[in-house]
Structures are given as structure tokens and as C-alpha cells.
Amino acid sequence: MTVSELVKKAELTVFAGSNGLNNEIVGGYTSDLLSDVMGNADAGCVWITLQSHKNVMAIASLKELAAVIIVNSGSPEADMSEQAEKEGIPVLGTTLGAFEISGILYNSLNA
Amino acid sequence: MDLSQCFNNYFAMHFKYEIQGGDFTNAGQASSQVKQVLKQLNVDPKLIKRVVVCLYEAEVNVVAHAWSGVIDVEVNTERIQIVLADKGPGIPDISLAMQKGFSTASPQVREMGFGAGMGLPNIESNADEFRINSKVNEGTTVEIMVYLSQA
Numbered sequence: 514m515t516v517s518e519l520v521k522k523a524e525l526t527v528f529a530g531s532n533g534l535n536n537e538i539v540g541g542y543t544s545d546l547l548s549d550v551m552g553n554a555d556a557g558c559v560w561i562t563l564q565s566h567k568n569v570m571a572i573a574s575l576k577e578l579a580a581v582i583i584v585n586s587g588s589p590e591a592d593m594s595e596q597a598e599k600e601g602i603p604v605l606g607t608t609l610g611a612f613e614i615s616g617i618l619y620n621s622l623n624a
Numbered sequence: 625m626d627l628s629q630c631f632n633n634y635f636a637m638h639f640k641y642e643i644q645g646g647d648f649t650n651a652g653q654a655s656s657q658v659k660q661v662l663k664q665l666n667v668d669p670k671l672i673k674r675v676v677v678c679l680y681e682a683e684v685n686v687v688a689h690a691w692s693g694v695i696d697v698e699v700n701t702e703r704i705q706i707v708l709a710d711k712g713p714g715i716p717d718i719s720l721a722m723q724k725g726f727s728t729a730s731p732q733v734r735e736m737g738f739g740a741g742m743g744l745p746n747i748e749s750n751a752d753e754f755r756i757n758s759k760v761n762e763g764t765t766v767e768i769m770v771y772l773s774q775a
């Protein structure tokens with residue numbers, strides 16, 4: 514599944530990094546702790562979090578993640594969006610909480 | 625950077641980065657640059673991933689806990705050696721600091737998702753060798769080694 518397919522399916526907002534919408538999704542990781550993601554997420558994962566600052570993109574880029582979803586109607590800080598554009602890693606948004614959007618992603622990947 | 629050295633049988637490369645304590649906006653830049661170089665050198669992606677985890681965590685520790693620091697990276701045909709030397713408060717009890725979940729990070733830093741007390745444990749599980757030396761009120765030196773030629 515590509516990021517743009519997930520955007521359609523889960524009705525996500527695309528905040529930034531639309532140049533990466535063709536990234537292929539291989540999994541997901543849900544966490545608000547940066548070291549947890551650093552240590553445990555795999556390349557090609559979608560990172561589901563309420564964090565919305567620039568350091569999220571540093572990690573997303575170092576780990577080669579497919580996209581970031583900000584939960585609970587959050588939105589990225591300006592320098593996070595800027596970094597997302599540079600890295601080609603989409604920053605997406607949802608009104609849902611982490612549990613619900615994780616479930617949708619999980620089911621989509623295992624359908 | 626002069627990549628021509630790489631065409632010799634044995635080569636060594638050396639780079640240095642400076643880090644400012646508290647500078648969260650630039651945290652991860654040294655890690656990102658080292659990652660690019662290792663990719664250009666065709667280092668095994670699995671090893672690059674391990675180096676990136678180690679270096680990022682160590683870099684963020686200088687930003688979050690120290691005043692300033694220097695990162696020294698040396699790559700040769702056998703290994704990647706990273707030394708981070710900082711000026712800072714030091715670590716009074718290193719074995720306590722190594723425990724998963726132990727953190728002295730400020731509430732603001734924790735709110736950003738740092739300060740989970742998983743940084744040093746992440747380094748330990750990704751490095752082939754890992755040493756910390758620290759003097760209270762002077763600073764901390766972290767040495768990380770990842771071998772290229774391990775089967």
C-alpha cells in the first residue's frame with residue numbers, strides 16, 4: 514500500500530511532504546517517545562504520534578519511515594512541515610486517536 | 625570531502641561535528657550527515673542502521689544534558705568509531721544512567737518525547753563496543769564502535 518492509498522482510505526489530511534505520497538508502507542509504529550521509535554521502528558513504517566515538532570522529521574528521515582500521522586486533530590509546527598518537504602516524507606493528520614488510526618492501518622496492511 | 629582515498633585498499637576517513645547544548649532544532653544533523661557518507665561508501669545498510677541509532681542517541685544526549693560537545697567519527701576498512709566528548713554536568717552514576725527508564729531530562733524535554741531513559745540502552749544494544757567516561761561538572765565522553773567486517 515502506498516501513502517496516498519492510505520490517505521484516501523483513512524481520510525487523512527496531507528499537511529506537508531506530498532512529494533513522498535508514493536512511498537510504500539510496510540508497517541506501522543505507534544509511540545510518542547522518540548527513543549522508542551529510534552530503537553524499534555523499521556524502515557517503511559508509518560509513525561503514529563501526537564508529537565508535532567521538527568525532531569520527529571529528523572527521526573523519520575534517519576529511520577527512512579514512509580510517513581508520519583499526527584493524531585487527535587493535531588497539526589505540525591512550521592519547521593516540521595518544512596523538514597517534511599525537504600525529506601519527502603509526508604506528514605498527515607487525523608481527527609482520530611492513536612488507537613483507532615493504528616487499527617485502521619493494521620487492518621489495511623493485513624487485509 | 626575527498627572520496628578518492630576510498631580507492632586504496634586501506635583508507636581512513638575522519639570527520640568532526642560540533643554540537644550545542646539545548647539546540648534541539650539541529651539535533652540529528654550530524655547523524656544524518658554521517659549516514660549519507662556511510663551510504664556513499666557502500667557500507668552494509670544493516671550496519672548503517674545500527675550506527676544511526678547509536679549516533680543519534682548520543683548526539684541528543686549532548687543536546688539534552690550537556691553544554692557543548694564535539695563528535696569525532698573515524699571510518700576505516702574495519703570499523704566505524706565514534707567519540708562524543710562534551711562539556712557538561714557529567715554522569716554521577718553511570719550504571720544507574722544505563723538503566724532503561726532512568727532519566728534526568730526536564731519536563732519540557734520530556735514533553736517533546738525525549739527523556740524516556742532509553743537512549744543509552746539503545747546505544748548499548750546497537751554498538752559492538754560502547755564505553756562511557758564521565759567527570760561530574762566537567763563532562764562526558766562516549767565511545768561507540770561498530771565493526772564492518774564481522775560475519
Ligand SMILES: Nc1ncnc2c1ncn2[C@@H]1O[C@H](COP(=O)(O)OP(=O)(O)O)[C@@H](O)[C@H]1O
Pocket residue numbers: 548681685686688689690710712713714715721722726727728729738739740741742743744745764
Ligand atoms: N552526555 C551526557 N551528559 C550528562 N548526562 C548524561 C549524558 N548522557 C546521558 N546522561 C544521563 O543519563 C541519563 C539517561 O540517558 P538516556 O538513556 O539517553 O535517557 P534520556 O536521555 O532519555 O534521559 C540522562 O537522563 C542523563 O541523566
Ligand SMILES: [Mg+2]
Pocket residue numbers: 681684685688739741742743744
Ligand atoms: Mg538520551
